[in-house]
Amino acid sequence: MRFEGLNVAEFFSNIKDTLSKVTNAISGNSDREPPKPAKGNKLNSPESEAEFYTGTTAQRSEYVVSEDAAPLEESELESEYLESEYLEPEYARYPIVNRRWEGLKRLIAWLEIEPQVTSLQTKGKELLRPGLSLLETKSPKKSDSSQLRENSAPQNTELQRHTELQEISAPQENSAPQENPKKRISRRPRFWISLGVASIGGGALIYGLWILYTLDKGLPDVNDLSAFNRDGTLTIKAADKTILLQSGPATRDKLKLQEIPELLVKAFIAIEDRRFYQHRGVDYQGIVRSIVSNLIARDLVQGGSTITQQLARVVFLNQERSIRRKVREALLAQKIERELSKEQVLERYLNLVYLGSDAYGVADAALVFFSKTVDKLTLAEMATLAGLPPAPSEYSPLVNPDIAKKRRNLVLQQMQEAKVITEAQAKEAMAEPIAVKPSPPKRFKVVAPYFASYIRKELPRYVSQDALEAGGLTVETTVDLKWQKIAEEVVKNAIEVDGRRQGFEQAALVSMDTKTGEVKALVGGGNYKESQFNRATQALRQPGSTFKGLVYAAAMAAGFSPYDSYEDEPIIIDGYQPNNYGKKFSGWRSISDALTSSVNVVAVKVLMDVGFEPAIKLANDMGIKSKLSPIYSLALGSSEVNLLELTNAYGTLAAQGNFIEAHGIKRVINQRGDVIYQANFKPKRVLDKDSAAITTWMLEGVVQDGTGGPAALNDRAVAGKTGTSENVRDLWFIGYIPQVVTGVWLGNDDNYPTWGTSGTAAYNWRDFMSQAVKGMPVEKFPKLPELEGRKRSIKPKPVEPKRIIRGMIVNEDGAIVPYNPNPEPKYYPPQEPAYQEPAYQEPAYQEPAYQEPAYEEPAYQEPAY
Numbered sequence: 001m002r003f004e005g006l007n008v009a010e011f012f013s014n015i016k017d018t019l020s021k022v023t024n025a026i027s028g029n030s031d032r033e034p035p036k037p038a039k040g041n042k043l044n045s046p047e048s049e050a051e052f053y054t055g056t057t058a059q060r061s062e063y064v065v066s067e068d069a070a071p072l073e074e075s076e077l078e079s080e081y082l083e084s085e086y087l088e089p090e091y092a093r094y095p096i097v098n099r100r101w102e103g104l105k106r107l108i109a110w111l112e113i114e115p116q117v118t119s120l121q122t123k124g125k126e127l128l129r130p131g132l133s134l135l136e137t138k139s140p141k142k143s144d145s146s147q148l149r150e151n152s153a154p155q156n157t158e159l160q161r162h163t164e165l166q167e168i169s170a171p172q173e174n175s176a177p178q179e180n181p182k183k184r185i186s187r188r189p190r191f192w193i194s195l196g197v198a199s200i201g202g203g204a205l206i207y208g209l210w211i212l213y214t215l216d217k218g219l220p221d222v223n224d225l226s227a228f229n230r231d232g233t234l235t236i237k238a239a240d241k242t243i244l245l246q247s248g249p250a251t252r253d254k255l256k257l258q259e260i261p262e263l264l265v266k267a268f269i270a271i272e273d274r275r276f277y278q279h280r281g282v283d284y285q286g287i288v289r290s291i292v293s294n295l296i297a298r299d300l301v302q303g304g305s306t307i308t309q310q311l312a313r314v315v316f317l318n319q320e321r322s323i324r325r326k327v328r329e330a331l332l333a334q335k336i337e338r339e340l341s342k343e344q345v346l347e348r349y350l351n352l353v354y355l356g357s358d359a360y361g362v363a364d365a366a367l368v369f370f371s372k373t374v375d376k377l378t379l380a381e382m383a384t385l386a387g388l389p390p391a392p393s394e395y396s397p398l399v400n401p402d403i404a405k406k407r408r409n410l411v412l413q414q415m416q417e418a419k420v421i422t423e424a425q426a427k428e429a430m431a432e433p434i435a436v437k438p439s440p441p442k443r444f445k446v447v448a449p450y451f452a453s454y455i456r457k458e459l460p461r462y463v464s465q466d467a468l469e470a471g472g473l474t475v476e477t478t479v480d481l482k483w484q485k486i487a488e489e490v491v492k493n494a495i496e497v498d499g500r501r502q503g504f505e506q507a508a509l510v511s512m513d514t515k516t517g518e519v520k521a522l523v524g525g526g527n528y529k530e531s532q533f534n535r536a537t538q539a540l541r542q543p544g545s546t547f548k549g550l551v552y553a554a555a556m557a558a559g560f561s562p563y564d565s566y567e568d569e570p571i572i573i574d575g576y577q578p579n580n581y582g583k584k585f586s587g588w589r590s591i592s593d594a595l596t597s598s599v600n601v602v603a604v605k606v607l608m609d610v611g612f613e614p615a616i617k618l619a620n621d622m623g624i625k626s627k628l629s630p631i632y633s634l635a636l637g638s639s640e641v642n643l644l645e646l647t648n649a650y651g652t653l654a655a656q657g658n659f660i661e662a663h664g665i666k667r668v669i670n671q672r673g674d675v676i677y678q679a680n681f682k683p684k685r686v687l688d689k690d691s692a693a694i695t696t697w698m699l700e701g702v703v704q705d706g707t708g709g710p711a712a713l714n715d716r717a718v719a720g721k722t723g724t725s726e727n728v729r730d731l732w733f734i735g736y737i738p739q740v741v742t743g744v745w746l747g748n749d750d751n752y753p754t755w756g757t758s759g760t761a762a763y764n765w766r767d768f769m770s771q772a773v774k775g776m777p778v779e780k781f782p783k784l785p786e787l788e789g790r791k792r793s794i795k796p797k798p799v800e801p802k803r804i805i806r807g808m809i810v811n812e813d814g815a816i817v818p819y820n821p822n823p824e825p826k827y828y829p830p831q832e833p834a835y836q837e838p839a840y841q842e843p844a845y846q847e848p849a850y851q852e853p854a855y856e857e858p859a860y861q862e863p864a865y
Contacts (some may be wrong), residue, residue: 117359197630209413232471236452239666245452246443248471253363253442257347260374260729263420265346267386270414273307277342281308281333308333310389311349355385356399358441362664371437377422380429383411393574401434408434448484450524451477455664462677463668472671477664478518483511483772487521490768494746495526497818498764502756504731504746508535509768510647510662511742517651517660520740521772522644533749540626540640541747545598545707546723546732546759547637550622550649552595554726555606556617556691559792562592562698562766566602570819572805576632577605583809585819592698596706598722600636607635611797618794620660621686623648632799637723647743649689649732650720654736657687657784693782700781703735711735711762713770718777720765722758729753733761738779741808742769 213649220493233248246252269276275283283306299379305313312332336345355365365385366374377385388395397404408432416426446452446730455477460468467473487509494507511521524534533539555564568586571577580586585601594602607615619628624646628639648662660683668677699719702708707722711733720735731746731754744761747754809819 020188033729045257045852067147110333121768125721126755147706151428159200195478220649233473233671234456234471235474236455237474237476238448238479238484239477241476242447242481243443243475244447244479245449245456249358249360250443251351251360251364253367253590254351254361254362255374257343257346257350260347260350261377263379264362264374264377264382264385266351266420267382267411267415268389269307269346270418270420271411272310272389274414276307276346276417278362279306281337282306282336289825305329306333307349308336308345308854311345311352311388312336314352314354315348327786335488353389354392355388356396357438358443364441364443364672367439368441369436369438373438378429378432379425380408380412380432383415383429384408384434385598387411388561396439397436398433403438405434417581446528448479448481448488448522449528449532450534451479451484451519451522451664453528453532453534454519454522454524458663458665459668462665467668467670467676470671473676474669476666476669477515478516478520478666479522479664480520483521484523486771487511487523487768490764491523491527493767494744494760494764498746498756502731502760503754505748506535508539508643508745509742509764510644511740511768511772512647512651512662513729514651514654514736514739514741515660517662518666519644519662519664521768522664531749535745535749536643538642539745539749540642541730541745542639542725543637543641543646544723544730544732545600545603545637546646546721546734547619547639547641547696548595548598548723549633549653549721549734550619550624551603551607551610551635552591552698553622553653553691553695554610554794556694557618557687557792557794558610558796559616559790560591560606561787562694563590563787565590566594566605568594568599568601568808570807571601572803572808572810572816573604573608573632574607574801574803577810578632578636579809583683585821595698595721598700598702598707603635604632607632608799608801609796611799613797614794618687619649621684622652623662637725643743643745647741648734650734650743651741652686653692653699653719654738654741655683656689657685657692658683659686660684688792689782690785691793693785694787696781698782699735707758708733708735708762710759711766711769713737713766713773716773717781718769719781720762724758727753728755728757731756731758731761733758735762735765737769737773738781739776740769743771744768805828820841 013619026647059746177412225768233246233250235243235250236245238244243252273286275286279286309329309332312329316328340348351361351363353362354360355362355368357365357368359365359368361391362374362385365382365388366372366377371376371383372381384397384404384407387404387410393399395404395407412429413423415421416423421429448676452740455475459473459475463473490770491507496507499507506525507523508525509521509523510519512519522536524530524536524538564798565588566581567588568587575769580600581598585599586599589597589599589602591602591606593599615634616628616630624641625644626639626641628634631638651662652659660681663679663681665677666679667675696719698720700717702721703712703718708718708720711718711720715726716737718735718737720733722728723732723734725732729747729751732744734741734743737740742765744765746756746764805816807819811817
């Protein structure tokens with residue numbers, strides 16, 4: 001038959017398995033009670049599909065419609081189902097689809113889009129087949145009605161050819177053509193949409209958990225927050241941890257929590273994180289409250305970040321505005337709370353928080369804004385500081401006093417609401433005006449500036465460039481501040497007192513521990529503000545006779561005896577003539593005696609016998625890094641060196657031949673508290689002990705009986721050597737005791753000659769050492785060893801000059817003439833001074849002083865009669 005021009009049988013034949021599914025679904029209801037009338041298009045609704053029963057009965061109605069057949073009445077269909085003998089009571093509660101042709105008509109319209117849905121379902125089956133197979137294996141045994149439907153399957157073979165299920169399960173001829181209702185759920189579009197949403201949501205959840213896991217795994221260690229320094233900072237500390245210098249955004253004074261007033265701590269908590277003691281790093285209630293408060297006030301009156309989050313941001317993060325940074329901040333805050341106590345969190349926060357005007361931490365801020373220590377702050381001043389963190393520049397009392405006052409009063413109000421202070425206290429503090437007394441931050445003040453500059457130049461030797469660029473470094477040094485202050489005072493006095501009389505404007509001093517190589521004091525000039533040039537480390541000057549100590553040390557190592565004699569005579573060696581002071585020659589002198597009297601000729605002859613190469617090598621091994629020229633005048637200190645390296649070389653003699661490099665850095669710590677450099681200088685034997693002991697014995701004589709007399713100490717022996725460069729441009733003394741070696745230099749930056757003596761340098765050496773080593777245990781120098789049969793430790797390589805002229809000197813005209821020990825003084829005839837016209841000067845007018853006329857008694861005259 002045809003339905004509104006449509007051949008139904010032909011239509012059902014064309015749509016094949018699609019209509020078979022529907023037919024099977026409809027025929028599956030024959031065992032149930034009659035369905036309620038369908039309303040609208042409910043055939044593919046979840047309620048209708050869920051109600052389909054997969055079983056069929058042998059007595060069910062056939063829905064293969066012929067062309068001549070008349071449609072059944074609805075009442076007949078319903079009665080057929082009601083009278084079904086296979087209707088089971090337990091299914092009576094489920095509604096059954098009403099077989100109305102209007103519903104079928106709507107079904108046909110829906111089937112027009114069935115191919116697309118079927119395509120999606122087929123792909124879904126391929127994905128879900130393993131799961132569905134698993135469900136089939138776990139399904140309960142078939143009911144009796146299912147068995148009956150299996151028995152009736154042969155009667156419906158023609159209909160089953162048009163079903164998809166039959167095609168899929170063709171090998172199983174006896175299997176039921178009906179599908180499980182659970183399987184039919186997968187045919188719904190809503191199912192796939194839900195599955196897609198669930199997949200995306202689940203994937204997003206898994207991805208989010210993975211991100212959180214990776215972020216949590218990558219969180220830094222929070223235990224070393226106390227050692228933290230910001231990027232770009234450099235802090236240099238003395239041996240006693242006193243800060244010498246800070247550069248960059250660093251905290252100068254870090255306090256213990258017990259040193260910070262309780263009211264100041266509570267002021268920060270009241271305005272920044274009122275629930276600080278209730279949350280565990282992140283305060284969700286506080287976030288909501290701050291949003292509401294800020295919206296009501298139309299201003300930033302409360303922050304959403306906790307104190308712990310702010311600490312995490314300061315220490316580990318940057319100011320990047322991103323979700324990732326906020327998540328890391330929250331995770332870090334929670335980790336900090338797990339590993340640190342609330343008190344530790346507060347202490348670190350209050351020492352690191354930036355409060356404007358280059359002030360980092362509450363101690364620095366109290367000084368910068370009020371020139372006070374924190375324990376001297378008033379309640380109003382505490383509230384002012386507590387209000388600064390959200391916007392330090394805007395709320396600064398130095399920049400915007402009116403805005404700062406409003407912010408301060410808000411903090412006081414919050415403190416009152418938190419019951420930290422009373423209403424009366426709040427009103428009294430609010431009534432106070434903003435009174436500031438600014439001071440520069442302490443980190444701008446530099447202690448021991450010359451030593452600090454030396455450390456900054458040394459730092460790249462021990463720390464990588466990347467670490468220097470990252471900053472946040474703390475450098476622990478060797479300087480003894482007590483010694484450093486003494487040294488600075490000695491240098492100042494030497495310039496101001498001795499320099500005026502002897503014509504020098506600068507001085508420098510270096511003092512070292514002979515056993516460790518640690519620099520204990522270093523002063524490179526009289527005034528660092530006027531001149532940053534460090535004369536202790538940067539100035540290369542001729543050491544004069546102080547270099548003789550190294551030449552004689554090489555001679556002792558080469559097997560010479562301090563009693564070996566050389567003639568002090570006029571001599572010209574390959575055109576070079578060594579002269580003594582005053583151009584006097586004294587005949588034969590022992591090496592020891594020649595060193596005591598600082599005889600130049602003997603020193604040159606000793607150097608010739610030892611050789612340039614052995615002498616230069618030993619000097620380098622003992623600490624001289626500057627270039628030394630292999631010339632005869634080397635014995636008299638013609639090659640320039642700096643004060644630090646020359647002092648280091650004499651320290652090798654004090655250490656009995658063991659060289660330890662002079663250094664001022666003990667260790668370097670990065671911003672995370674990791675030690676990235678640790679000093680580990682080991683002594684190195686460069687001179688045998690006997691040779692060092694002999695040289696020290698000879699240098700003791702210089703102080704006891706020679707030019708170094710002004711350096712003698714009252715309570716202990718001193719060894720050392722004076723030195724004066726050509727034309728008295730430089731005045732030196734390098735001396736030592738067994739524990740300490742100290743060097744002093746005096747002179748002018750422009751090499752202008754002085755009119756002083758090296759004894760002045762020795763005197764200033766004594767001035768420093770007598771104070772620095774006061775109370776230090778007295779140690780004795782090694783005794784003079786046995787000289788007979790002593791083996792040499794270096795092999796001499798004597799110099800073979802091309803020409804030696806004895807008894808002759810080179811006069812002022814450059815001519816070689818015989819030496820005259822008693823030359824006649826030159827006569828210089830007096831010269832008439834040139835006439836100079838005196839300059840006329842107008843005499844200054846002076847008001848004549850008023851003078852009271854003297855009273856005179858009138859002469860008595862006899863009256864005339």
